[in-house]
Structure formats: structure tokens, C-alpha cells
Amino acid sequence: MKATVLVRPKPGILDPQGEAVQSSLRHLGFSVEEARVGRVVDLELEGGSPDEARAELERMCEQLLANPLIESYEISVADA
Amino acid sequence: MSDQPRPRIAVVVFPGSNDDGDAVLAFDRLGADVFPVWHADPDLPSVDAVALPGGFSYGDYLRCGAIARFAPVMSAVARFAGDGGLVLGVCNGFQVLCEAGLLPGALRPNASLSFVCRDVELVAERTDTPFTARCEPGQRLTMPIKHGEGCYFADDELLGELEANGQIALRYAQNPNGSVADIAGVVSRDGNVFGLMPHPEHAVDPLLGPTGGALVLGSLVDAARERALSPV
Numbered sequence: 001m002k003a004t005v006l007v008r009p010k011p012g013i014l015d016p017q018g019e020a021v022q023s024s025l026r027h028l029g030f031s032v033e034e035a036r037v038g039r040v041v042d043l044e045l046e047g048g049s050p051d052e053a054r055a056e057l058e059r060m061c062e063q064l065l066a067n068p069l070i071e072s073y074e075i076s077v078a079d080a
Numbered sequence: 081m082s083d084q085p086r087p088r089i090a091v092v093v094f095p096g097s098n099d100d101g102d103a104v105l106a107f108d109r110l111g112a113d114v115f116p117v118w119h120a121d122p123d124l125p126s127v128d129a130v131a132l133p134g135g136f137s138y139g140d141y142l143r144c145g146a147i148a149r150f151a152p153v154m155s156a157v158a159r160f161a162g163d164g165g166l167v168l169g170v171c172n173g174f175q176v177l178c179e180a181g182l183l184p185g186a187l188r189p190n191a192s193l194s195f196v197c198r199d200v201e202l203v204a205e206r207t208d209t210p211f212t213a214r215c216e217p218g219q220r221l222t223m224p225i226k227h228g229e230g231c232y233f234a235d236d237e238l239l240g241e242l243e244a245n246g247q248i249a250l251r252y253a254q255n256p257n258g259s260v261a262d263i264a265g266v267v268s269r270d271g272n273v274f275g276l277m278p279h280p281e282h283a284v285d286p287l288l289g290p291t292g293g294a295l296v297l298g299s300l301v302d303a304a305r306e307r308a309l310s311p312v
Contacts, residue, residue, distance in 0.1 A: 013233065014258060016193040067143060067179070069186045070233055 132173030191258025
């Protein structure tokens with residue numbers, strides 16, 4: 001089963017990477033008001049139901065993939 | 081000084097550590113016997129303190145320090161800290177301690193997004209910890225920083241706790257990286273674990289520049305010696 005985790009800097013957390021991307025995009029002439037840079041983790045999981053996978057991914061995020069103090073995450077599981 | 085007993089200090093070496101050599105030299109010069117410990121060792125030797133050095137452990141993959149906390153030796157370090165053992169983390173070592181949950185907070189990319197490498201002035205806020213006892217209250221000490229991700233973050237609630245518990249041991253005189261409340265180094269609630277972004281191990285020899293680091297590492301050597309002489 002394929003799953004994707006999106007990890008983002010939490011709102012209010014300073015994101016200097018995002019600021020650099022925003023100013024570079026403006027430099028290219030794009031009218032971008034804000035950019036925030038996160039991380040994508042694509043996973044291939046063994047067996048299980050989508051619900052089980054979701055619960056497991058939740059634990060993966062809490063324990064490793066995201067740092068809950070500074071990052072939020074979003075899980076999506078592809079239906080087989 | 082030289083006839084005082086030498087405490088035993090372990091310096092953990094991760095793949096990608098690069099300040100372990102200076103840490104070993106600095107502790108040796110300050111009067112400790114030093115034991116480098118490879119990250120894959122499941123146990124620590126019998127020591128009075130443990131130091132996690134700077135560097136780029138495991139290539140800083142995912143987040144700085146996030147992978148190093150799974151090193152076999154880290155379980156032993158966590159047990160050592162849990163039993164009240166003295167643990168110091170410098171730079172990447174600080175990041176590892178935060179990711180491992182042995183210290184509160186997190187380290188983010190510098191606000192400037194630039195790698196910063198220069199001497200900075202620190203203010204000793206707490207002088208009653210095993211890591212700062214050689215400092216006078218409010219004393220300014222100079223040592224280098226060299227990091228891309230040293231912006232200390234704590235949310236308002238955590239920051240309030242840190243202030244209330246007096247866990248902010250060192251602050252920057254002038255904030256070089258965007259850290260909240262100018263925080264340069266924090267101690268654990270119990271006071272036996274300390275992490276800081278600046279590098280005390282690079283600032284112990286007057287031939288090479290400022291010597292503020294000797295106050296921090298010397299304090300730790302003193303505290304480790306005390307523990308060696310009268311084990312808890």
C-alpha cells in the first residue's frame with residue numbers, strides 16, 4: 001500500500017527557507033505573498049487495511065517523521 | 081591542579097561527528113581522562129560524565145540529530161542521564177539531545193538561513209549548574225559558533241516553563257541565529273543534562289583565541305571529579 005506524509009513547519013514558526021523561496025520567486029516576477037517549505041515522505045507499506053496503515057503512519061509521524069513541537073503533518077493513504 | 085584526581089569522561093563519536101577530537105583534547109587538558117565511545121557500542125564505559133560532540137551525525141538526514149538518537153549508544157546515554165549522570169551536548173550534540181527528548185525544545189534553521197561561523201559573546205544566567213559553576217553570575221564569555229541550524233525554538237508555554245524553572249543557563253549577548261529569548265544553552269529540569277550551540281571545546285587555548293569554553297568544560301570536569309570522589 002502506498003502512503004504519503006506531508007510535513008510542514010507549524011503556522012507561526014519562522015521558516016527562513018520559505019522566505020528565501022518567496023523572495024526568489026518574486027525576483028523572477030511571480031507575485032508570491034508567502035511560501036512555506038516542508039517535506040514529503042513517500043512510503044510503501046506492507047499489507048494491512050487503510051485504517052491500520054493510517055494508525056501506523058500516525059505513530060511514525062509522532063515518533064520520527066515530524067517533530068511535533070515545530071511541525072504539523074498530513075497523512076494520505078492511496079486506496080489499493 | 082595536576083595532582084587532583086582525574087575524572088573519567090566519555091566522548092561519543094557518531095558517523096559525521098567532527099568536533100570529537102577537540103573535545104577529547106580540551107577535556108584532557110582540563111584534567112579529565114577521556115574515553116571516545118563509538119556510536120554502535122551498546123554500553124558506556126564506567127564514566128563520571130558523557131559528552132556528545134558537534135558535527136553532522138548521520139548527514140543531518142530528516143532533521144539534525146533525528147537519526148542519531150537511534151544509535152545503540154544513545155539508549156545507554158539516556159539511561160545514564162535518567163540515573164542523574166552528567167551529560168553535555170555541544171552543537172549537533174545539543175540537537176541530538178533535543179531530538180532524543182533529553183532536553184526540551186528544538187533547533188531550526190538559522191533565521192538568516194546562512195551558516196554562521198564566528199566568535200560570540202554569551203551571558204552566564206545560571207552559575208549553579210554542573211556546567212557553569214566556574215562562571216560568575218552575569219559573566220560574559222566568548223566562544224565560537226558554527227552552525228546552520230542553531231535557532232532554538234520553544235513555544236510560549238515551554239518558554240514560560242524554561243524561564244520559571246531557571247533552565248536557561250546561557251544567553252547570547254547578541255542573537256546570531258534567531259533563537260527565542262536569545263537562548264544559547266539550556267539545562268534539563270533536573271540540571272544534569274546541558275546542551276548549547278556554541279563550542280566550548282574550541283575555546284580553551286589562549287594561543288588560538290578566546291578561552292570562555294574552559295569555564296564551561298572546566299565546570300563539568302569539576303562536577304565529574306566531585307561525583308567520582310563521592311558517587312551518588
